[in-house]
Amino acid sequence: MRKLIIIPAYNEESNIVKTVTAIQKNAKEFDYVIINDCSTDRTRQICEEKKYNIVNLPINLGIGGAVQTGYKYAMEHSYDVAVQVDGDGQHDPEFLNIMAEYLLDHELDMVIGSRFIEREGFQSSKLRRIGIIFFSKLIKILTRVEITDPTSGLRMVGKNVISLFAQDYPRDYPEPESVVAVIRRNMRVEEIPVVMKEREGGVSSISMKKSVYYMIKVTLAILIERIRKY
Structure with a gap:
């Protein structure tokens, strides 16, 4: 069973x-x-040193394009399982083996790590929690x-979803829309706490100024995804 962690950075x-040190220790x-x-900072230099x-994109594709590149990598290298772990250190690799066991034992297509089942740890800002609800x-x-937790970036998927996301993945703020895409194809999705x-550092891709655009764009994208024919 070959398992890949995709780290968009x-x-x-x-x-x-x-992030990489925690992965090497706990996963x-x-x-x-x-x-x-x-990246315009020293991310590439640090990784190469x-x-x-690392895969260096020649132009900035945004979070959706970066994650899709990871799924293309997973498909081309014949991985059975892939999981997104954000490069900002918010996702704890200690949960990855638990997620993999749950995915396989329950024969799921996607398992989402949710911070809102047991409500432990960082619960996001109040404004974002409103959007999540x-x-x-x-x-x-x-x-x-x-x-x-539809905006959770900590999602683990099997081969069917790897293939799907390698071919078609939302560009901006992709998590809620991509979850709907998986469910609409009658694939099995569950969450675990x-x-x-x-x-701890860096800047989030969703600023206060982008919040209104985010809500409108993702809502429309989800509605369109719901009525798409396959």
Whole structure:
């Protein structure tokens, strides 16, 4: 069983070493690939100096394009399982083996690490929690599946979803939309509780100014995904 960690990274010079070190310590059964999304800081230099496994994108594709590159890498290298772990240090690799066991034992296509099942660790900002609740309710209405943490980037998938995401993956703020895409194809998605950490450095891709755009864009994307024909 070959398992890959996809690490999208944009200007994560202050976090990337901690992220890879934690993976090497707590997720030894996993390979990893860093997708450097044309960072303008020292992210690429640090990774190359430390001989990390890295793919350097020639232009900035955004989070969706970076993650999709990781899924293309996973498919081309015949991985059975792939999981996204953000380069900002918020995702704890200690949960990856638990997620992999749950994915395989329950014969799932995707397992999401949710911070809102047991409500331990960093719970995100109040404004973002409002958005998360909204998307959770919207997904429940449209799919009849309850996802408590639809914006969680900590998602582990099997071969079917690797193939799907390698071919088609949302560009901006992809997590809620991509979850709906998986559910709509009658694939099995469940959540397990995890503990997430607060970002220790770097800058989030979602600023206050982008919040309104984020809500409108993702809502429309989810609605369009719901009515798409395959």
